[in-house]
Amino acid sequence: MNERTLLRDNVADIAAYFAAGGWRPLKKALSMGRAAVIAEVTASGLRGRGGAGFPTGRKWSFVPQDAQGPRYLVCNADEGEPGAFKDRELLRRNPQAVLEGMAIAGYAIGASLGYIYIRGEFSAEAEFLTAAITAARAKGFLGANILGSGFDFDIHLHRGAGAYICGEETALLSSIEGLRGQPRLKPPFPAVKGLFGAPTVVNNAETLAAVPSILERGAAWYASTGSPDSPGTKLFCVSGAVNRPGVYELPLGVPFRELLETHCGGMKDGRKLKAVLPGGASSPALTAAEAMAVNMDYASLAAAGSMLGSGAVIVIEEGRCMVELLGVLARFYRHESCGQCAPCREGCAWADKLLAGLEAGRGRPSDVETLRSCAAAMTGRTICPLADSLALPALSFISKFRAEFDAHAAGRTCRAAGGGRLA
Amino acid sequence: MAYFDEEFLAKAEKVCARYPRRGAALLPLLGQVQKEKGFIPEEAMDELAAFLGVPRSRVSAVAGFYTMLRGSPAGKYHIQTCRGIACHMAGGPALSAALARKLGIEEGGTTPDGLFTISSVECLGACGSAPALLVNGRYFENMDEAALDALLDDLRHGRLERR
Structure with a gap:
């Protein structure tokens, strides 16, 4: 399977999607029974594409079989991680696959209602998706008694209003409930006590879009591509200093070198690679040498000391100041911290202040060590991973590009910018 | 409801129908106010609280949390x-x-x-x-x-x- 199943051409319209075989996987799923659907998705090895990489079939299986009352299926399309722009592309090009994946997942977990949480800024995509839902309802693929099966499932869109934290699944659920988007302690996990207190599964839009093809062609087919621990294809969004930035659907395990050189046309203007954030703004940086040796899958990136994350690949060229870039990340996380955990609220603010000072040439020699200890004190101490999302890149930047930080702290030169004096 | 007109309230009822609890319609309705008025006026928050049956303090807290919801109008x-x-x-x-x-x-x-x-x-x-x-x-x-x-x-x- 070296073909694209997510970013297919000319399937944005429901008639074209149906003509290409769409919505038959749902029919097949309805005839298989819930347990068999979950078993098939589990066997495919599909893992969550939002960042955590948790096995999708297992996540579905955590919904208690005997739970009374409603259950909910939520599609996370709150794409907000700096560097990520895949869901926007997916929703534009293949919205029906997301809806069909939701219907199949809803059937598997026994839900009759699903919500799509889409980030507030994606207003054009929200309109497009609303039309896609209406079209699917009109064809009888959503609504009551779907395809005469007795299965009811409908989908509503819930638009965010500008808060990165709502991409975290429990914050997302709070946001749907009409509260501030603040993450909740786990356990209880959403599968047991989620939206409106009911068993809930939250899956990333890209994860759900992969489900119809797994049902259609089977787990073995799906698992035949990618790498053993990371089957299937993934949407890689490449930004930064490359000739052809964009979203690329490729088998997991593709070497970074191939992604950069073959698909993205190499480094922009022939510049030299300096560093890569392989899994978005929250992933530890890889040096050029590390990046050029790594394969883009969950296990390989973890072994290299980073992570696949959401598949947002940020390419940094030689000459770019790492202190400045880390400052941009710190400013982001400071702004997006929900504020309920002190290590995150205070840590992000401290890191931002220290980095702003270093960048402006107002730093002190001790600032680098202060920054490092601040980042170290932020890891693993909070309800959600937002604090770690700044701390881990910060620790990697400092350890791999220490000379730049020390130079800034000494107020001397910004070596990366070519040895020029700081302003 | 002196601030919202009949048309808005009719639309708002439809939004509420998407959720098992009325309070869940708060964010979409704040979004609708933002879209129509360009910011979230105090009167709108007063009436949304009453309309949805949620504490007024929650409406303020939610309106203040999300960056797309403005407390004052912007330029054209x-x-x-x-x-x-x-x-x-x-x-x-x-x-x-x-x-x-x-x-x-x-x-x-x-x-x-x-x-x-x-x-x-x-x-x-x-x-x-x-x-x-x-x-x-x-x-x-x-x-x-x-x-x-x-x-x-x-x-x-x-x-x-x-x-």
């Missing part, structure tokens, strides 16, 4: 430049500086004629076509100074919808 055109890492590397800071210079205002400011408000926003998720900005919520991507000049010219002539 609200230009928001992305300051995410990809836009930063693609010349975002220079674009923001050029915008401020051309309009003669600072970030967060509004031109004296009320035509433009400028601010920066966190990552817009348009990193493959950086730098990006929003005008009244509409994306403009792969921006440079020439494209910015053309955009401002169009906006001064009221031509956002035709772009």
Whole structure:
């Protein structure tokens, strides 16, 4: 399977999607029974594409079989991680696959209602998706008694209003409930006590879009591509200093070198690679040498000391100041911290202040060590991973590009910018 | 309900019907107020609290949490430049500086004629076509100074919808 199943051409319209075989996987799923659907998705090895990489079939299986009352299926399309722009592309090009994946997942977990949480800024995509839902309802693929099966499932869109934290699944659920988007302690996990207190599964839009093809062609087919621990294809969004930035659907395990050189046309203007954030703004940086040796899958990136994350690949060229870039990340996380955990609220603010000072040439020699200890004190101490999302890149930047930080702290030169004096 | 008209309330009832609890309609309705009024007035929050049966304090807390919900009106055109890492590397800071210079205002400011408000926003998720900005919520991507000049010219002539 070296073909694209997510970013297919000319399937944005429901008639074209149906003509290409769409919505038959749902029919097949309805005839298989819930347990068999979950078993098939589990066997495919599909893992969550939002960042955590948790096995999708297992996540579905955590919904208690005997739970009374409603259950909910939520599609996370709150794409907000700096560097990520895949869901926007997916929703534009293949919205029906997301809806069909939701219907199949809803059937598997026994839900009759699903919500799509889409980030507030994606207003054009929200309109497009609303039309896609209406079209699917009109064809009888959503609504009551779907395809005469007795299965009811409908989908509503819930638009965010500008808060990165709502991409975290429990914050997302709070946001749907009409509260501030603040993450909740786990356990209880959403599968047991989620939206409106009911068993809930939250899956990333890209994860759900992969489900119809797994049902259609089977787990073995799906698992035949990618790498053993990371089957299937993934949407890689490449930004930064490359000739052809964009979203690329490729088998997991593709070497970074191939992604950069073959698909993205190499480094922009022939510049030299300096560093890569392989899994978005929250992933530890890889040096050029590390990046050029790594394969883009969950296990390989973890072994290299980073992570696949959401598949947002940020390419940094030689000459770019790492202190400045880390400052941009710190400013982001400071702004997006929900504020309920002190290590995150205070840590992000401290890191931002220290980095702003270093960048402006107002730093002190001790600032680098202060920054490092601040980042170290932020890891693993909070309800959600937002604090770690700044701390881990910060620790990697400092350890791999220490000379730049020390130079800034000494107020001397910004070596990366070519040895020029700081302003 | 003196602030909201019948039409708004009818729409609001339909939004409530999407959720098992009325309170869940708070964020979509705040979004609708923002879209219609350009900000979230106090009276709107008073009436939303009563309409949804949620504490008034929760309405304020939610309205204050989300950055797209404004506490005061912006200019006719609200230009928001992305300051995410990809836009930063693609010349975002220079674009923001050029915008401020051309309009003669600072970030967060509004031109004296009320035509433009400028601010920066966190990552817009348009990193493959950086730098990006929003005008009244509409994306403009792969921006440079020439494209910015053309955009401002169009906006001064009221031509956002035709772009």
